[in-house]
Amino acid sequence: MPLAAATPDVFKAISEAHRREILDALMAGEKAVGAIVTDLSLSQPQVSKHLRVLSAAGLVSCRAEGRRRLYRLEPAHLRPVQEWVARYEQAMNDRMDRLDGYLRQLQGQGERQ
Amino acid sequence: MPLAAATPDVFKAISEAHRREILDALMAGEKAVGAIVTDLSLSQPQVSKHLRVLSAAGLVSCRAEGRRRLYRLEPAHLRPVQEWVARYEQAMNDRMDRLDGYLRQLQGQGERQ
DNA sequence: TTGACATATTCCTCTTGAGGAATAAGTTGA
DNA sequence: TCAACTTATTCCTCAAGAGGAATATGTCAA
Numbered sequence: 001m002p003l004a005a006a007t008p009d010v011f012k013a014i015s016e017a018h019r020r021e022i023l024d025a026l027m028a029g030e031k032a033v034g035a036i037v038t039d040l041s042l043s044q045p046q047v048s049k050h051l052r053v054l055s056a057a058g059l060v061s062c063r064a065e066g067r068r069r070l071y072r073l074e075p076a077h078l079r080p081v082q083e084w085v086a087r088y089e090q091a092m093n094d095r096m097d098r099l100d101g102y103l104r105q106l107q108g109q110g111e112r113q
Numbered sequence: 114m115p116l117a118a119a120t121p122d123v124f125k126a127i128s129e130a131h132r133r134e135i136l137d138a139l140m141a142g143e144k145a146v147g148a149i150v151t152d153l154s155l156s157q158p159q160v161s162k163h164l165r166v167l168s169a170a171g172l173v174s175c176r177a178e179g180r181r182r183l184y185r186l187e188p189a190h191l192r193p194v195q196e197w198v199a200r201y202e203q204a205m206n207d208r209m210d211r212l213d214g215y216l217r218q219l220q221g222q223g224e225r226q
Numbered sequence: 227t228t229g230a231c232a233t234a235t236t237c238c239t240c241t242t243g244a245g246g247a248a249t250a251a252g253t254t255g256a
Numbered sequence: 257t258c259a260a261c262t263t264a265t266t267c268c269t270c271a272a273g274a275g276g277a278a279t280a281t282g283t284c285a286a
Contacts, residue, residue, distance in 0.1 A: 009128075011127060011128045011129075011130075011133070012128050012273095014124060014128075014197075015122075015124045015125050015127075015128035016273090016274085017124075018274090020124070020197065023201075027200070027201070027204055032232080032233090033232070033233055033234090034231095034232065034233085042275095043275075043276075043277095044232085044233070044234090045233090045234080045235080045236095045275080045276075045277085045278095046274085046275060046276085047233095048233060048234055048235080049234090049235090049274085049275085050274095051233095051234095052234085052235095053273095064282095064283095066232090066283065066284070067231065067232050067233075067282070067283040067284060068231095068232060068233080068283095069232080069233065069234090073201075073204060075201040075202075075204040075205045075208065076205055078198055078201050078205075081194070081198050082198045082201075082202060084127075084133065085191055085194050085195045085198060087140070088136075088140075088186075088188040088191050088195075089188075089195060091140055091186060091188040092188040092189055092191075095188065125243095129243090129244085131244090145262085145263090146262075146263055146264090147261095147262065147263085155245095156245075156246075156247095157262085157263070157264090158245080158246075158247085158248095158263090158264080158265080158266095159244085159245060159246085160263095161263060161264055161265080162244085162245085162264090162265090163244095164263095164264095165264085165265095166243095177252095177253095179253065179254070179262090180252070180253040180254065180261065180262045180263075181253095181261095181262060181263080182262080182263065182264090227286100228285100228286085229284105229285090229286090230283100230284085230285085230286105231282100231283080231284080231285100232281100232282085232283080232284100233280100233281080233282080233283100234279100234280080234281070234282095235278105235279080235280065235281085236277100236278085236279075236280085237276105237277090237278085237279095238275100238276085238277085238278100239274105239275090239276090240273105240274090240275090241272105241273085241274080241275105242271105242272080242273075242274090243270105243271090243272075243273090244269105244270090244271085244272090245268100245269090245270090245271105246267105246268085246269090247266100247267090247268085248265105248266085248267085248268105249264100249265080249266075249267100250263100250264080250265065250266085251262100251263085251264070251265085252261105252262085252263085252264095253260100253261080253262080253263100254259100254260085254261080254262100255258100255259090255260085255261100256257100256258085256259085256260105
């Protein structure tokens with residue numbers, strides 16, 4: 001994973017399954033790198049590199065405690081994604097409403113016949 | 114864009130900015146490829162390839178009308194993303210609540226002094 | 227200081243993916 | 257059938273990105 005992988009693009013950051021797993025693991029709370037390694041059965045460099053990407057995207061933060069580094073979720077930085085999908089939830093509902101209206105209309109016709 | 118790009122992975126599909134723009138453009142309703150091309154100032158092959166990826170992910174569907182192909186949004190297939198982020202909204206709120214409780218506690222102490 | 231430990235980084239290889247140019251394929255109208 | 261039109265596909269190149277192995281960096285404990 002080259003340095004350039006540390007893109008601050010949140011959508012890119014969460015597009016990788018392993019990185020989503022890491023975020024999921026951090027939902028339980030702060031964790032050291034080693035804990036993530038054992039939890040997810042990934043290699044240590046692999047986890048470090050993914051954490052770097054997540055960090056660049058602002059999705060995790062880090063504090064040092066002794067020789068360990070404790071990573072913590074920063075869920076607020078998922079907001080761009082959240083807002084983006086939210087607009088489509090609206091679209092989903094609109095479609096539902098149309099379908100609903102159509103069904104109601106069909107039903108009305110049925111009753112009139 | 115090789116064929117292998119047609120991954121049915123929704124997260125990968127929406128990780129590309131141009132593809133998100135295409136989806137956004139389709140929120141207004143069904144559109145022909147050419148319309149997307151002019152709307153977004155992308156090349157025609159570029160749009161076709163992105164539509165292929167979006168289609169493989171189930172995010173758009175297509176119907177032929179004469180020599181044109183009309184693409185339509187399938188917002189329901191964004192559900193995996195929506196559900197995934199939703200879990201983090203919960204995490205955000207939890208954190209907010211803790212912050213709120215903490216502030217209240219501080220305020221209480223201030224009043225007592 | 228030295229050695230064990232925890233994490234980060236570098237170097238490498240391989241695959242994936244984006245985009246351009248050219249072309250193929252399907253459709254319509256004359 | 258032929259020419260114009262619309263979209264899809266192929267071939268190519270280049271950059272990005274993932275992962276492994278080895279190593280560097282930093283920290284603690286004795």
